Structure formats: structure tokens, C-alpha cells
Amino acid sequence: MHLPNNSPELVCPAGTPAALRTAVDAGADTVYCGFQNATNARNFPGLNFTPEEMEESVDYAHKRGKKVLLALNTFPPAGQTLLWKQAVADGVRLGVDAMIVADIGVAHHIATTYPDQRLHLSVQAGAPSVEAIRYYCEEFGVKRVVLPRILSIPEIKQLKSEIPCEIETFIFGNQGLMAEGRCSLTNFVSGVSTNFDGVCSPPSDVTFYEDKNNMLCSQLGEFTIDCFSCAQGAGYPTICKGKYIAPHRDDPYYAFEEPISLNLFDLLPQMIGAGIEAFKIEGRQRSRAYIRQVVSTWRLAVDSVMQGKTIPKADLVALTEGQKETTGAFRSKKWR
Amino acid sequence: MSTKLTLGPVLFNWKAEYWRDFYFRAADEWDVDTVYVGEVICSKRSPFFEPYYGEVAERLSAAGKKAVFSTLSEIMIPRERKMTKSVCALDDYPVEANDAAALFHLRGKPHYIGQYVNTYNEDTMAHLVKNGAQHFTFPSELYAAALKALVTEAKKLGAGSEIMVFGRAPLALSARCYHARAHNKIKDNCQFVCENDPDGMELRTVDGKAFLTINGVQTMSHSYMNLAQEVPEMMRWGLDYIRLSPHTLDMGTVIEAFQGVVQGRCEPLEAIRKIQEIDASLKFSNGFFYHKPGYLWQYAA
Numbered sequence: 362m363h364l365p366n367n368s369p370e371l372v373c374p375a376g377t378p379a380a381l382r383t384a385v386d387a388g389a390d391t392v393y394c395g396f397q398n399a400t401n402a403r404n405f406p407g408l409n410f411t412p413e414e415m416e417e418s419v420d421y422a423h424k425r426g427k428k429v430l431l432a433l434n435t436f437p438p439a440g441q442t443l444l445w446k447q448a449v450a451d452g453v454r455l456g457v458d459a460m461i462v463a464d465i466g467v468a469h470h471i472a473t474t475y476p477d478q479r480l481h482l483s484v485q486a487g488a489p490s491v492e493a494i495r496y497y498c499e500e501f502g503v504k505r506v507v508l509p510r511i512l513s514i515p516e517i518k519q520l521k522s523e524i525p526c527e528i529e530t531f532i533f534g535n536q537g538l539m540a541e542g543r544c545s546l547t548n549f550v551s552g553v554s555t556n557f558d559g560v561c562s563p564p565s566d567v568t569f570y571e572d573k574n575n576m577l578c579s580q581l582g583e584f585t586i587d588c589f590s591c592a593q594g595a596g597y598p599t600i601c602k603g604k605y606i607a608p609h610r611d612d613p614y615y616a617f618e619e620p621i622s623l624n625l626f627d628l629l630p631q632m633i634g635a636g637i638e639a640f641k642i643e644g645r646q647r648s649r650a651y652i653r654q655v656v657s658t659w660r661l662a663v664d665s666v667m668q669g670k671t672i673p674k675a676d677l678v679a680l681t682e683g684q685k686e687t688t689g690a691f692r693s694k695k696w697r
Numbered sequence: 698m699s700t701k702l703t704l705g706p707v708l709f710n711w712k713a714e715y716w717r718d719f720y721f722r723a724a725d726e727w728d729v730d731t732v733y734v735g736e737v738i739c740s741k742r743s744p745f746f747e748p749y750y751g752e753v754a755e756r757l758s759a760a761g762k763k764a765v766f767s768t769l770s771e772i773m774i775p776r777e778r779k780m781t782k783s784v785c786a787l788d789d790y791p792v793e794a795n796d797a798a799a800l801f802h803l804r805g806k807p808h809y810i811g812q813y814v815n816t817y818n819e820d821t822m823a824h825l826v827k828n829g830a831q832h833f834t835f836p837s838e839l840y841a842a843a844l845k846a847l848v849t850e851a852k853k854l855g856a857g858s859e860i861m862v863f864g865r866a867p868l869a870l871s872a873r874c875y876h877a878r879a880h881n882k883i884k885d886n887c888q889f890v891c892e893n894d895p896d897g898m899e900l901r902t903v904d905g906k907a908f909l910t911i912n913g914v915q916t917m918s919h920s921y922m923n924l925a926q927e928v929p930e931m932m933r934w935g936l937d938y939i940r941l942s943p944h945t946l947d948m949g950t951v952i953e954a955f956q957g958v959v960q961g962r963c964e965p966l967e968a969i970r971k972i973q974e975i976d977a978s979l980k981f982s983n984g985f986f987y988h989k990p991g992y993l994w995q996y997a998a
Contacts, residue, residue, distance in 0.1 A: 436817040438839065439846035466820025486797070489773040489872075492781070493797035496804075500824070511773060511872035539869040539916070540771055542815060545838040546868050546909075549918060549991035552984065554838055557817060578903070582990060585902045601869070605900040605908065607879050613903045616875055616911065690872060697873045697884040 363634060368667045370639040372430070372529060373656050376408040376646050381418045383649045385427050388660030392422060393430040393461065394645065400448040401432040402485055403645045404559030412451045419455050428458035434483035436464045436542070438557045446470060453478055461507065462486070463542050468501040481505040481529070485542035485556075491523045498526050505529055507641065510537055510623060511690045511697075518635040527638040533655060533677065534643025536623040536689055538601040546600040550582040562599045588613070596620035622681035623689050630666050632691075655680060700932045700959050701730035702952060703859060705812075705834075705942040706737045706767040706793075708867070709912055710891040713745040719943065720753040724760040727952050731938065732757050735767040735784060737795055737813070739874070739913045740777045741887065754790060765791045768799040770813035771870050771914065793834075804828045812836055812861060812940075813870070817843070819850045832857035834940060837866045837922065840988035841930070848934045857937045862924035863951055863972075864942025865897060865910050865917040866982070866991060875911045884914075895945045907980065908992075918992060920982035923972065926965040926997040927986050928958050947975045965997070 373389035375381035384392045395401030397409040410418060419429045431452040437445040445467050452460055453475050460478060462468045463485035471478050482488055482497045484507040497503045505527035508517065521528055539546065544561075548554040551566040568580045576588040579598035586603035587596060596602060602620045604613040623643070625632065632640070640663070642655055658675045665672045678686055690696045704723055707716060723732050734753055736743040750766075757764040768784050769777055778798065785792055785802035793809035794800050800814070809832040816822055816833050825833075833856055835847055844860060851858040876898060877887035891898075897910035897917055910917040921944075924931075928939060939959070941951055954971045957963025963971075973979060984993035 436815050437820075438843040439818045439850065440843060442818050442820055464815065464817065464821060465824050466818045466822075469820055469824040487771075488797055489771075490778055490796075490798045492778060492799075492801040493772065496797045496801040499801075500828075509872070516773075538873065539871050543770075543813065544869040545836075545866075545985075545991065546916065548838045548985065549866070549868050552988065552990040556815065556836075556838065572904070584906060584908055585904045588903050600909075604903055606903065606905070607898060607900055607911075610879065614879075616879065616900055617871070617873075617916075694885060695883050 364667060364669075365633065365636055368663060369633055369637060370529075371656070371659055371663055372639050372641040373652065374534075374642060374645040374647065375418070375652070376403065378410060378414045378418050380645075380647075380649050380652050381429075382421055383652045384656050385422050385425055387653045387656035389427060389656050391428040391430060391458070391639070393432055393641075394418070395432040396448050396451070398444060398448070399435055399557065399559045400445050402434050402483075402555065402559045402561070403432070404435075405564065405646055408646060412455065415451070415457070416455045419457060423456070430459045430461055430481065431457040432461045432483070433467055434461050434463040434485040435559045436556045437466065441557075442466065449475070459504070465500075468497065468503070472501040476502075479504050481507060483507055483542070484509050484531075484537070487540045487542045491520060494520075494524045494526065498524070505639065509541055513694055514628065514631050514635055514691055517637065521636055529639035529641050530632065530637050531623055531643055532625045532629070532632070532640045533659065534623060536618065536621055536687060538618045550584055550600065562597065567598055619685065621685040621687050624677055624681060624686035625688055625691055626662065626672075626675060626677060628688060628691055629662055629672065633663070633666050651680060700928070700936055701938050702728065702955055702959065703731040703938050703940045704729050704733065704948075705861065705864070705940045706733040706735055707943045708738055708915065709895050709897060710739070710742050710889060711895055711945075712892065713749065716746055717749040717753060720749075721756055722949070724753075724756040724762060727949060728956050729762065729941075729952060731763040731765060733765050733767045733793060735793075737767050737770050737811075738915050739891075740769055740774075740780055741884075742889070742891075742913075743780060763791075765793050765809055767793040767811055768795050770795040770811075771872070772796050772798040773872065791832075800825070800828070807831050810834065812867065816847070819846065822847065822850055822854060822856070826854045826856055830856060832859065834859040834861065837861050838985050838991065841927070841986050842988075844931070844986075845934045848931070848936050852935050858935075859938035859940050860924070860931060860936060861922065861940040861942055862928060863940075863955065864921060864944060865919070866922045866985070867915060867917055868909070868991075869916040871914050871916070874914050875916070876913050879911065918982060920980040920992055920994070922983065922985075923969060923981040924983055924986060925955060925958055925968045925972070927983065928955065928965065932959070946979070950975055
């Protein structure tokens with residue numbers, strides 16, 4: 362197999378400054394994080410960074426030769442753009458290595474106000490085609506695109522030959538089902554928007570109850586998303602991983618996807634061979650213990666491939682959602 | 698200029714002749730200004746309708762209606778890229794972009810921006826106008842204050858503004874076909890099972906509550922968004938167009954009801970009653986407008 366000259370970047374999540382230090386110490390090349398507000402797509406209580414924490418964290422990472430990416434990957438609603446512009450100004454001042462953007466207005470603002478600032482295109486921009494990616498590269502000077510989890514490895518390889526920027530793909534963590542940046546399901550149920558509030562399935566709207574058949578049911582807002590027997594672990598109720606009833610089916614079924622995580626561990630050599638520049642681990646809301654284990658496992662895996670060695674077996678399934686894993690669209694188009 | 702009515706693109710997999718006849722009725726019978734044509738949801742369906750595009754567009758134009766061609770909302774594989782490129786190359790009709798791939802092709806040429814492009818704020822709008830956009834339909838999940846700011850800004854930029862006011866709300870898109878999945882098939886071998894559900898396939902919660910609607914790779918609300926009560930307020934902002942999204946129910950009555958509201962001949966509650974008379978089981982929602990959960994329905998104060 363042909364290997365690239367440079368080792369691909371391992372891009373890891375950090376929901377808190379402590380998680381950032383953990384990720385750096387465990388072998389991340391790059392850490393991505395966000396501020397404590399709607400400017401990023403993981404706007405959860407107790408998560409993310411104040412500008413002061415961001416400053417210390419950038420310093421911690423830079424002293425160790427690592428990079429920090431600032432997620433600014435939501436869409437400011439009209440009348441509210443100042444919050445995003447403040448986040449951009451803070452990010453520039455604190456020296457983040459790149460900003461991950463989704464909104465055309467935010468990208469335009471950064472490209473015109475801070476032309477030296479490196480831009481990455483977020484998966485929230487939903488750009489999986491040559492033309493869509495070239496649009497953002499040519500309009501705003503985007504240097505890297507984070508691809509949606511909907512392409513097979515041969516498709517990514519082909520795409521790479523036709524676009525003028527680097528590619529970052531997800532390798533582990535939540536398997537997003539709906540086209541990112543274009544999903545209003547949470548807003549439909551809870552009144553907060555994934556796109557402009559940065560929230561998917563807010564914990565404040567999640568409840569669990571026992572029904573008359575002693576099944577544990579999970580609810581988001583007023584809607585029951587799933588029911589579980591005692592033998593099953595109850596999943597976190599996101600709408601796209603819930604069970605529903607369709608007219609011609611006898612039983613409730615996972616209409617979109619079962620609770621499952623993306624894990625491309627076995628495909629890593631092929632993905633490195635395809636020339637993908639950066640691999641992203643998902644999970645800014647995860648614990649430090651999780652970050653340490655996942656990041657160090659993937660560090661070893663990437664290094665092994667680059668050194669031509671066999672990848673040591675790793676048990677990541679215990680860290681996946683519902684202890685189930687999938688290679689999604691990456692291995693086979695049948696996923697669609 | 699007073700507010701005008703538009704018919705959004707047909708989002709469902711209708712029988713091709715039914716699809717054609719729907720547009721013929723729009724041309725011949727219905728009091729709408731602009732009619733959107735073209736496959737927005739699934740590229741696999743497009744070959745059924747393509748033979749009729751020319752006829753339909755000409756009939757609409759001959760009837761004094763503006764025909765606009767809408768592009769696909771999600772583009773990834775070669776077939777979809779090619780399809781988008783050819784629609785964007787149209788010279789005789791304006792093109793509505795529903796994805797950044799279409800924006801790529803349409804730069805420098807006057808064009809429309811559809812509701813699947815995330816135009817959430819003034820800066821996005823200004824950038825798109827710079828590249829030739831002259832008309833915007835805003836995302837359905839936006840609330841009144843943001844919509845008002847966008848409509849106001851569109852005026853300043855000299856662009857048209859449009860908001861969807863009737864039909865199942867588009868909520869999500871995916872690379873995966875959920876219609877095929879419901880029938881234990883995959884997208885590449887779907888056998889077009891979505892044609893069995895001309896208004897989408899209903900999904901209920903496990904405790905039987907009506908919730909969502911599946912339309913191939915698209916997820917929609919089960920309830921029909923109905924902003925009849927809110928139209929007068931949107932008109933005061935200076936909104937140029939209201940969009941009615943096609944369904945198999947009696948669209949003539951829906952159009953007539955909204956025309957009545959726009960022209961001040963009919964109170965909004967009367968318009969809602971007339972639409973409800975088409976089918977008593979229709980559920981309405983307007984929560985997004987009030988910055989509340991989208992599925993909610995409330996009578997305006």
C-alpha cells in the first residue's frame with residue numbers, strides 16, 4: 362500500500378480545558394473546541410471554554426507543538442451575528458490555529474476581516490461534492506473540508522483528486538444520520554435549534570418513564586423516542602436513533618438508525634492510503650477517561666500504520682453507543 | 698408591491714402524469730404568481746419527470762406564470778453533480794439553488810436561493826447577492842424576529858423575499874433513504890417504494906402519537922405548517938412572496954384561502970376553517986414562527 366509522506370493529523374475533541382490537556386497528553390496532534398455559547402454545535406451546560414480558558418489551552422497545546430481548532434460551526438440568525446463576530450475576534454486574538462465554520466456569512470466575515478486566519482469547512486456546512494467544496498475554497502479560501510459521514514473510501518479518494526483543499530474525516534464516535542447543518546428535528550420537538558442554538562437533543566428536554574408494560578421509555582419533549590426492556594441499556598433519546606411505527610410494519614423499528622457508533626478502526630490503513638490528511642474523533646461531551654483511552658488507542662493505530670506495522674488489536678466497542686459499532690457509508694454504499 | 702403566492706416544487710414521488718397534470722392545473726386554474734419545477738429530493742426520481750419539464754414550463758409561461766427550476770437539495774454522486782450542472786445552465790428560466798454545488802455553478806448569473814440553502818442572516822444574504830442571488834426563500838425553522846430582519850435586509854439589497862406558509866415542514870435530509878429502509882431495501886435498489894406515499898409515509902411514536910413523515914431521504918413534519926394567521930404580519934414587514942408546498946389535497950382551495958388572506962377578503966381564521974374542511978384529520982402547526990417547538994399550534998393573540 363502506498364503511504365503518504367506525512368502522518369495524518371489526529372484531531373481530537375475537548376469539551377473542557379482538562380479534556381484538552383488530556384487529549385494533548387494522550388497523543389492528539391490537534392484538538393478542537395468551542396466557546397460557551399451558541400457559536401458552536403455542542404452548546405451544552407458545563408461544556409466548552411471561556412476566552413480565558415481558551416487562552417491557557419492554546420498556550421498549553423502550542424508549547425507542546427500541538428494545534429487548537431475553534432469550532433464556530435453554527436448559523437447566526439439575523440439580528441444575532443455580533444455574538445459570532447465576538448467569538449471570531451476572540452479566536453484570532455488568542456491565536457487558534459484554524460476556525461471551523463459552516464455559515465456563509467461567518468466565513469465571509471473572517472475571510473474579509475482576518476484574511477490570514479486559516480479556515481476549515483465544518484461538516485455542518487454539508488458539502489460532500491466537488492462543486493460545493495470548491496465553492497467554499499474559492500469564495501473564502503478554505504484550506505480543509507470536514508466531510509460528512511456519507512461517502513465510501515473510493516468516493517473520498519476520487520473526491521480528493523478533484524478539490525483544492527485538505528480532507529478531514531470522522532473515524533470514531535457518534536454516527537450522524539441527518540445531513541449536518543440541515544436538520545431541524547430538535548427544534549421541531551424542543552424549540553431550540555441545532556443550527557442556530559447549537560443544540561441537538563437538549564438534556565433539559567429528556568425524560569425517562571416506565572410504561573404500563575414495565576418498559577423504560579425515553580422521551581424528548583412530549584414525544585416518546587424509544588422503549589427498552591430491563592435487559593437493554595436505555596439509549597440517549599436523539600430523534601434520528603429512535604424507534605417508530607410505520608403503516609405497513611408490524612412492530613416499532615429504528616426508522617433512521619439504531620443507537621450505534623461509527624468505528625473505522627479496521628479501515629484505518631485504507632483511509633491513510635487514500636491520502637486523507639486528518640482523522641477526527643467525535644465526542645466533546647465525553648469524559649477525560651474516555652478521551653484518554655480513545656485518543657491513545659488511535660495514536661498507536663495511526664503510528665503503527667505509518668511505520669508499516671500491524672495495528673495492535675483494540676477494544677473500542679465498550680466505548681461505543683449501545684456497544685454497537687458500524688462502518689457506516691465508508692465500507693459500502695449499501696448503508697444508504 | 699403586494700404579496701404574491703408561489704407554489705413550491707413538488708417534493709414527493711408522484712406518478713409522472715399526475716405530476717404533469719398538477720402543473721397544468723397550476724397553469725390553467727390557480728391564482729399563483731410563481732411555480733417551482735424540478736426534483737429537489739431524490740435524483741433517482743428525476744428521469745420520470747424530465748420528459749414533461751419542457752411542456753410544463755411552457756404551459757406555465759403561456760399562462761403568465763413565472764416558472765423557476767429548483768435544483769437538488771443534496772448532491773454527492775456523479776449523476777447528481779451532472780444533473781445540477783445542467784439545470785444551472787438553463788437560460789430560459791431562472792434557477793433556484795438548494796445546495797452549495799448549485800451556488801458554485803450560478804455565480805455571476807441572476808438566480809434564486811431556495812429554502813435548503815442556509816440563509817440565516819444578513820451577512821450570508823449579502824454574500825449571496827454579491828454573486829447574483831436576487832430572491833431568497835428562508836429556512837422554515839426560523840422565528841418571526843429573524844425572518845423580519847431577513848425580509849427587511851432583502852429589501853435593502855434589492856432582492857425578493859419568500860417564506861413557506863403551508864405544507865409539511867421540511868425538517869431533515871440524509872444520504873440514506875428511509876423509505877427504502879422501511880421496506881428493508883437500500884437506496885440503490887429502492888424500487889421506488891416512495892411512490893406509494895404521495896404525501897409521504899407517516900411515522901408514529903411507539904405510543905401512537907402522529908410525529909414525522911418520511912419522503913425518501915427527507916424527513917418532514919407530520920403536521921402541516923399553516924401560517925395563515927401570520928401572513929398579515931409578514932406582509933407588514935414587506936414580504937414579497939408566500940410559498941405553498943404542494944400536496945395531493947385540494948390545493949385549489951388552499952390557494953384560494955391564502956389569496957383571500959393576502960387580498961384582505963378573508964379573515965385568517967376563516968381561511969384556516971376552509972382548509973380544515975378539505976380534510977378534518979389535517980393537523981396544523983406554526984410553532985417555529987413563535988420560537989417554540991415547531992410541532993405546536995396556537996391561535997394568534
